[in-house]
Ligand SMILES: Nc1ncnc2c1ncn2[C@@H]1O[C@H](COP(=O)(O)OP(=O)(O)O)[C@@H](O)[C@H]1O
C-alpha cells in the first residue's frame with residue numbers, strides 16, 4: 645500500500661463569478677522514501693493541491709476525490725483528526741518562512757512546541773531536541789541562537805528553522821511548496837541540498853513543488869507536470885527528460901535548455917498565458933495555447949497514454965507531436 649494515494653482530487657473554489665474547478669482530478673501515489681516533484685506555471689493549482697493534502701484549504705475552497713494516507717481517507721475527516729496528521733505524519737514547508745514562524749516567540753520555543761504537543765516531551769527535553777534539530781539544519785551556535793527571535797535570522801536561516809519545525813515530529817511525508825523561491829540562488833541550492841539530505845537520512849517521502857523545472861528535476865526521482873489544474877505528463881525525471889511527449893512539457897523544457905544550468909524556467913517562451921479558471925476549455929486544458937490543437941482537443945479531457953517505464957502523457961496527438969519533434973520543430 646502506498647504511503648500517500650491521491651485519486652481524482654478536485655478543488656472547487658467559490659468566487660464572485662461562480663464556482664471554478666482549480667484542481668481537476670489529480671491522481672498519484674507516493675511510496676515511503678520516494679521523492680516526487682510537481683511542476684507547472686504559476687496559477688496551475690500546485691499550492692491548492694498541497695493545501696488539500698494537509699486540510700488547509702481556504703474557506704472558499706472544497707476538496708473532492710480521495711486522499712489516503714496508509715490507506716486511511718483524509719478528506720472529510722474532522723479538524724481534530726487533521727491536527728493529528730499535520731506535523732506528525734505530513735509536514736509542510738512554505739515559500740515564505742515568516743508565514744510559518746511566529747514573530748513573537750523565540751525560534752527554540754517554536755521548534756520545541758510540536759515536540760511537547762505531539763510527542764509529549766517535557767520542556768527541557770524538548771528544548772534539547774529543538775537545539776539538536778537547529779544544529780542539524782545548519783543554524784550555527786544553535787544552543788545560544790535558540791533564544792533569538794525570527795527577525796534576527798536571515799531569510800535562508802529562517803527557512804532552515806521552518807524545516808527544523810517540519811522535522812520535529814518525524815513526519816513520513818514532507819511537502820515543500822516553492823521552499824526556495826523567496827531566496828537568492830546560492831542559498832536556494834544550499835536549502836535544496838539540505839532537504840535532499842534530510843529526506844534520504846530519515847527515509848521520508850518528499851513532494852517538492854515549484855514553478856521552476858530545474859529546481860524540481862534536480863531534486864526528485866519522479867515528476868508530475870501540471871497545467872490548468874490537471875497533470876498533463878508524469879514519469880521518472882530522466883525518462884520525461886529524454887522522451888518528453890506533451891506539448892506543454894516540451895514548452896517547459898524548451899524554456900529551460902540544459903537542465904544543468906543555474907536557474908531559469910521562467911517559461912517565457914511558451915506563448916500565451918495560463919487561462920482564467922472560469923474560462924478553462926472543457927477538453928485539454930492546453931488547447932488554445934498549443935501549436936498542435938485540433939477541434940477534437942476541446943471535446944473531452946485526453947486520457948493518459950502509457951508510454952512505458954512509468955511514463956504517461958495526456959494528449960490526443962502524441963504521434964503528430966513526436967513526428968514533428970523528430971523533424972526538429974513545431975507543426
Ligand atoms: N482562495 C482562493 N480564491 C479564489 N481563487 C483562488 C484562491 N486560491 C487560489 N486561487 C486561484 O486558483 C488557481 C490556482 O492557485 P494556486 O494553487 O495557488 O496556483 P500555483 O500554486 O500553481 O501558483 C489560481 O488561478 C489562483 O488565482
Ligand code: SF4
Pocket residue numbers: 890891892928929930931932934935936937938941946958959960961962
Ligand atoms: S490534446 Fe490537443 S491541445 Fe492538448 S496538448 Fe495535445 S494537441 Fe495540444
Ligand SMILES: [Mg+2]
Pocket residue numbers: 690691692821822
Ligand atoms: Mg503556489
